[in-house]
Amino acid sequence: MIRMIAWIPLLGRNGxxxxxxxxxxxxxxxxxxxxxxEFSVVLALVHLFTFFMVVPIFNSMIRIDxxxxxxxYDAGAxxxxxxxxxxxxxxxxxxxxxxxxxxxxVMGDFVTIGVMGGQQIASAGKIxxxxxxxxxxxxxxxxxxxxxxxxxxxxxxxxxIVDIRKEL
Amino acid sequence: xxxxRKSFVAWLQAAPMMLIFALFFLLPxxxxxxxxxxxxxxxxxxxAFSLRGYSDTFEGCIAGLPDLxxxxxxxxxxxxxxxxxxxxTLLIGFTVAYFLAFHGRSYSPCSAPFRSGPRM
Numbered sequence: 001m002i003r004m005i006a007w008i009p010l011l012g013r014n015g016x017x018x019x020x021x022x023x024x025x026x027x028x029x030x031x032x033x034x035x036x037x038e039f040s041v042v043l044a045l046v047h048l049f050t051f052f053m054v055v056p057i058f059n060s061m062i063r064i065d066x067x068x069x070x071x072x073y074d075a076g077a078x079x080x081x082x083x084x085x086x087x088x089x090x091x092x093x094x095x096x097x098x099x100x101x102x103x104x105x106v107m108g109d110f111v112t113i114g115v116m117g118g119q120q121i122a123s124a125g126k127i128x129x130x131x132x133x134x135x136x137x138x139x140x141x142x143x144x145x146x147x148x149x150x151x152x153x154x155x156x157x158x159x160x161i162v163d164i165r166k167e168l
Numbered sequence: 169x170x171x172x173r174k175s176f177v178a179w180l181q182a183a184p185m186m187l188i189f190a191l192f193f194l195l196p197x198x199x200x201x202x203x204x205x206x207x208x209x210x211x212x213x214x215x216a217f218s219l220r221g222y223s224d225t226f227e228g229c230i231a232g233l234p235d236l237x238x239x240x241x242x243x244x245x246x247x248x249x250x251x252x253x254x255x256x257t258l259l260i261g262f263t264v265a266y267f268l269a270f271h272g273r274s275y276s277p278c279s280a281p282f283r284s285g286p287r288m
Contacts, residue, residue: 038249038252041249042249042252042253042256045249045253046253046256046257046260049253049257050257050260050261050264052257053257053258053260053261053262053265054261054264054265054268057261057262057265058264058265058268058269061265061266061269061270062269064269087266091262091265094265095258095262098257098258098261099254099258102253102254102257102258103250103254106246106249106250106253106254107246107250113249121245122238122241122242122245123242123245123246123249124242124243124246125246126242127225127239127242135211136208136221137203137206137208137213138203138204138205138206138207138208138213138218138220138221139208139220139221139224139225140221141200141201141203141204141206141221142204142205142221142222142224142225143221143225144200144204145200145201145204146222146225148197150243150247
């Protein structure tokens with residue numbers, strides 16, 4: 001919550017970024033798309049949830065046997081070839097688990113999108129909240145079931161591509 | 169110890185977590201699904217089967233199909249935000265994890281709990 005609100009004074013019309021750019025002389029009028037736009041929403045979401053991606057990927061990377069990388073180096077692989085052929089396939093379970101975290105959180109999130117979008121950007125979570133505030137519980141539940149179905153569809157297709165159970 | 173007994177003990181060990189999971193996660197989801205098929209009017213829900221919750225959500229969406237209705241636009245917007253955030257976190261997360269794993273201090277306290285297997 002605080003990490004999200006902290007962006008507002010930074011990106012606002014008289015915020016640090018706009019003042020700084022005006023001071024340097026790059027722009028004459030403050031940039032309007034910095035705050036309460038898709039840009040600020042994505043920026044805040046990335047800032048909040050990168051951590052959930054780093055930890056699982058780091059976890060699976062630290063388990064990679066360093067001898068494999070040495071062997072690839074000895075066999076004459078370039079750095080890029082090592083990355084594509086050894087590190088990415090072995091870090092796949094971590095990538096998928098991190099993706100599941102991020103996708104489920106972002107699909108259900110309405111607070112971040114509401115605050116950083118200035119309540120101007122609609123999201124699936126916002127629909128449910130609006131229905132709940134109107135005391136239309138069955139409609140809210142129907143939307144929740146639809147959202148759950150979409151999220152499960154995305155995640156099951158992800159796990160179809162990479163079988164986590166087998167690779168862990 | 170026989171095989172049967174072993175698997176029984178394994179189930180017993182997993183039981184508390186399974187119970188909590190069923191009680192606080194699966195049961196509410198079942199309730200939500202049930203309530204989503206109830207009927208409602210302006211001020212109360214009516215415990216009778218009806219798909220009004222779903223049909224009201226997509227009211228007029230099929231009729232005006234070439235133009236997307238608000239609900240579909242909202243879902244597409246959410247998906248777009250999701251894809252953008254996912255690709256950016258993946259890019260940044262992978263890079264950060266790479267440098268932490270292969271170029272970080274090898275005995276930093278942060279990485280200690282993740283270490284396993286042979287060390288170089």
